[in-house]
Amino acid sequence: MEYKWTVLTNTTLGILMAMINSSVLIISLPAIFRGIQLNPLAPSSFDYLLWLLMGYGVVSSSLVVSFGRLSDMYGRVKLYRLGFVIFTVGSVLLSITPGRGTVAAAELVAFRMVQAVGAALLMANSAALITDAFPITERGRALGINQVAGMVGNLVGLILGGVLATVNWRLVFIISVPFGVAGTVWSYLKLRELSRPRREEKVDVIGNLTFISGLVLLLAGITYALEPYHGEAMGWDSPRVIALMSAGAAVLAVFPLVEMRVQYPMFRLELFRSRQFSAGIFAALLAGLALGGLMITLTIMLQGIWLPLHGYSYSSTPFWAGIYMMPMLFGFVALGPLSGALSDKYGARELATGGMLIAFAAMMAMMTLNYNFSYLPFALMIFAVGVGNGMFVAPNTASIMNAVPPEHRGVASGMRSVMTSMANTVSIALYFSLLLSAFEAKLPSAIYSSLVSAGFPQALALEVSRMPPTAALFAAFLGYNPMQVVLQDLPQGVASSIEAGDPSGFKEVMSNTWFPHVIAPPFMYALRFTLMISGVIVVVAAVASALRGRTAPQSLGGK
Structure with a gap:
């Protein structure tokens, strides 16, 4: 060959x-x-x-x-x-x-x-x-x-x-x-x-360290920004994220200056x-x-x-x-x-x-x-x-x-x-x-109103509607029905009492189509x-x- x-x-x-x-x-x-x-x-x-x-x-x-x-x-x-x-x-x-x-x-x-x-x-x-x-x-x-x-x-x-x-x-x-x-x-x-x-x-030891550390700090900050922070869906205003991204940007800003001053950049x-x-x-x-x-x-x-x-x-x-x-x-x-x-x-x-x-x-x-x-x-x-x-x-x-x-x-x-x-x-x-x-802006109200319409108590519907958006998004990504997971985590007897009170509404919420309609x-x-x-x-x-x-x-x- x-x-x-x-x-x-x-x-x-x-x-x-x-x-x-x-x-x-x-x-x-x-x-x-x-x-x-x-x-x-x-x-x-x-x-x-x-x-x-x-x-x-x-x-x-x-x-x-x-x-x-x-x-x-x-x-x-x-x-x-x-x-x-x-x-x-x-x-x-x-x-x-x-x-x-x-x-x-x-x-x-x-x-x-x-x-x-x-x-x-x-x-x-x-x-x-x-x-x-x-x-x-x-x-x-x-x-x-x-x-x-x-x-x-x-x-x-x-x-x-x-x-x-x-x-x-x-x-x-x-x-x-x-x-x-x-x-x-x-x-x-x-x-x-x-x-x-x-x-x-x-x-170029200094250049390598500058570039790698700056990029790692910046990308790590961006990654952590996707995590919930203090009840918010994402952490863009988290001190850790701000510190990581600021430090990464600052180090990367210095990097070109370093490269212009070394013999073998x-x-x-x-x-x-x-x-x-x-x-x-x-x-x-x-x-x-x-x-x-x-x-x-x-x-x-x-x-x-x-x-x-x-x-x-x-x-x-x-x-x-x-x-x-x-x-x-x-x-x-x-x-x-x-x-x-x-x-x-x-x-x-x-x-x-x-x-x-x-x-x-x-x-x-x-x-x-x-x-x-x-x-x-x-x-x-x-x-x-x-x-x-x-x-x-x-x-x-x-x-x-x-x-x-x-x-x-x-x-x-x-x-x-x-x-x-x-x-x-x-x-x-x-x-x-x-x-x-x-x-974060639209999902809680959509879940709350849909659960109430299905016969769930308002207090319970409000609690379930506080589901983190990340949980909803990644449940869909990983092939899980989030409602089945959420309702399984309710105190013992709560889910069964809801089912007994309104079987058709409970069955609808647990179906494969209810949650997709809500998040769509x-x-x-x-x-x-x-x-x-x-x-x-x-x-x-x-x-x-x-x-x-x-x-x-x-x-x-x-x-």
Whole structure:
């Protein structure tokens, strides 16, 4: 096999493994929480759920640029191999998690962060290895194939998660181990360095510490802001959140000053002098902000509202939500390699810009949906979002990597990855914040009036209506009927007396359709508002993409 195809297939295996791990976790969370005997609706459980979802992104975002810089100095293949090893070790640790309850949840969070270190090493080097191995006229196609593998991994993970979680929750983590072992052995046997490591350069210790600490503080603050605080749905005004975000922002503000004063900076600020590079990086950041949280938000809508209203049991909604979201992934898979190949011939500007505009049109179309929509129009809309994103990602990545000299490809790949990873993490927080804000404003009165109409005593209806919005949102996400959990927690005899007094009303409240009807109006209100904001960001991403200019691929620097 020609060496360039060896590189592509190995890096494709890496991203396939990472994306299977990501989607299989989301689908399997209900089984994982049951397996470790943790009540997902308990207030203390929300911290663990949040960090399982977002801690991975916080760690990988913080490390990927530093790893990219180190790979330029000590060898991309060497650090890439290490990424496979660490990711595999993290997967093994997750599969043998020994504890129960909150202890096990904390162990899962810690082991996910081990995986994130390995993922950061893989992300920092995959695009750089492909760029080293492929000539400039083939890079777009190669990067497109690589990124489509990630979408295929999402599809495989959704299916595997639904199947394996019904057998044993530990299997959802074991599934990554064969991929990790194969990738490790293959990379040690077949990959070789094409770039010249720059060992004479020194590690930018101060820059690394400044960047990592600032980003960790900022992203941790954003994550903690999603937790309830003093009776409020979120903690944006919590002293801890304010302190973390302020400290993170302050440290990151100092970071460019540090980088301008060191001989061998980790973050190559001079790369931004290239309009091709800076426009591509900025467009990637904006696209991640706009689209990073969309899939998980639409999945929550399907799980918590649409699927129960169409007769699906709560226990089956995580799996079926993944199935019904597949058109978005199909759209990406359909356009990813094609757009990459076309960008090799015609350049990235038109394809990437057009992709963002298609995504914008699809998001605006989604604003017209009601909560009980017909599936076919919805499928076409999310397919169009996938098409738009598929048209954008590979050409944009190729444009970024083509714009940098060979000796800086590792750090450039890391800079691109950190922008994307950080934007996705912030995007999830943005979507959740808007959803929780709408729930906090509208959900209590909706629950109270609906319970009173169903025959519940006013005092009890008032108590139940104080359910934290986070509990309502994540119950839907995890495949639980919140009312069954809430009413089970009532004092002994209360639920049975209500049932005896008004059997039909009690049965209605406990049904799979009552709660979706209650949360649907506030959810759709929040979704439309979120889509409007994200649409504006997508348009700005299109503008940034257009500003990269018409530079032909053959005229750019590189191999």
